[in-house]
Amino acid sequence: MLVVVLPGNIFSMKFFYTVLLGVCSAGVFGQGIIDEIAESEAPKSEPVTATFKSTRLLHGHTVEMTKPNALDFRIAHRFGDMATPGTNVHTLFGLYSAADIAFTFDYGINKDLSVGLGWNKGTVYRESWFGNVKYKVLKQTKDFKIPLTITLLAQGAVTGVKRQNSLPSSLEYLPKWYNRFSYTVQAMIAVKATDWLSIQLTPSFVWRNFVTSNDKNGLFVLGLSARAKVSKRCAIVFEYFQPITRNNATFRQYFPMLRGIKNAGYYAPLNLGFEIETGGHVFQINLTNTAGLLEQDYLAYNPNSWAQGQFRLGFCIARTFQFGKGINPWTGRYKKKVREEKKAKDS
Template identity: 30%
Template structure:
């Protein structure tokens, strides 16, 4: 009888010890998420798309407003009498894919886009966040009366971008955006329809709610006599609970990608600078 009790006790102790080993093994094999998050707090730096995507199931409503240039002074109250608005919806389809739809006052442009994650920055691992962005825009302001040979496809423009960012610290994030875009109709006959640009941007966090942002895009094959120039934008982000409020100064009136990349006309040296803001609300 005593031997039976000792055998049962030995079996229970052994089972307990093996169970503890199994639990420890499970703890040891739990995958640790080393992804670096929040390189950028908003979907855009200023004009350039950031590497932030909408989370799965989130719907963003973005109201962007861009006033006219300062250069006319009090005649149009430093540009505030004239304004250009963009309304945009962004939806997170999956954790790695979001889709965009918008309408801009600039050239009465409709745009559809997709943004998708390719690689994640990881602590001690891959050093960059890489995101793809593709868009198609329709310029509905072109008039057939002025362009009698105009076809629907002439209204279209396409953008393909790689967004490559790195969060260097809790305060500093930088981004590089090599870009190919194609405009079926160009204002300058000397301008190639297929065009290339290299975008740069960054965010520096000032406080828990405030950051300063800047972006610039260098057009790499602009025609020598083109009336257009490179877009440069500087602004601040304010995080206020459920939304981000972006305020900025820029020489670009357009807010969709092919518009500001290929059709920016303002020059900072001539006070052709506009005040604008983006109001981002998440549902």
């Protein structure tokens, strides 16, 4: 206003600017302190959280770890074929049969290391009792200084199937005791590209101590998984595993469907799912051509083809029990006694 009254006057301009400066410095300076502190207190580079929502996406493992001191118990189920010629209302389109059922227990030793135990029914490679160790070696940061998260998995299994003494061509012939063992090693390499899109590459190697005569013991597989959030709690998830090791026999060929090979023997697992997260649970409704739930089973032996209607519904229920000093594992919160002690200490 002073400027309007005395335009062009050098003193008035100075006057105006000094007052302005005085007022501004008080205001700007005042706001500045807390932002300055916040900036200096903020951690320089933070690891990303929740690249995926769960330790497993559909069939395969993700880079996510079981939380420290938490026991993650899950029951996974895959129903029978939905659209093969034999399926009708009498099988309720596969819902009356169980392709595979798996029970797993995973325990987080610390935030980068977890161990798992479990057993599953299996489809081709049946009745496995398995254990695994999972270790997170690299964590992606929010500023992409470290652009990737890498987790390694080593898994061993022993099959409990009854020996088929009279069938040398069977996978269950198992002449020696050590024929029952099989192993998988995987490296999960993931990037949370944006807050709604995560992508993972999974180079895997599967070794089975006993295979049929037209097969090889070792098999390289490359997996590609992705998760796209469609809303805050819902996401579309996708998985594909391409076997790399070629075989001269009729089965395990590259892209049999595209090349028009019928009865290719084994097909690449291609899985789609819809993920809904509610509080402590992640519900997945999935549609897959994959029946097995153990790596040694579904990576090496997936006899189901989408083109032949051999896809199925599946689900997984998981429950986490949080252990720790003074924590009630059923509710995951501090025990009443501990809370009261804390409160007494505070006041």
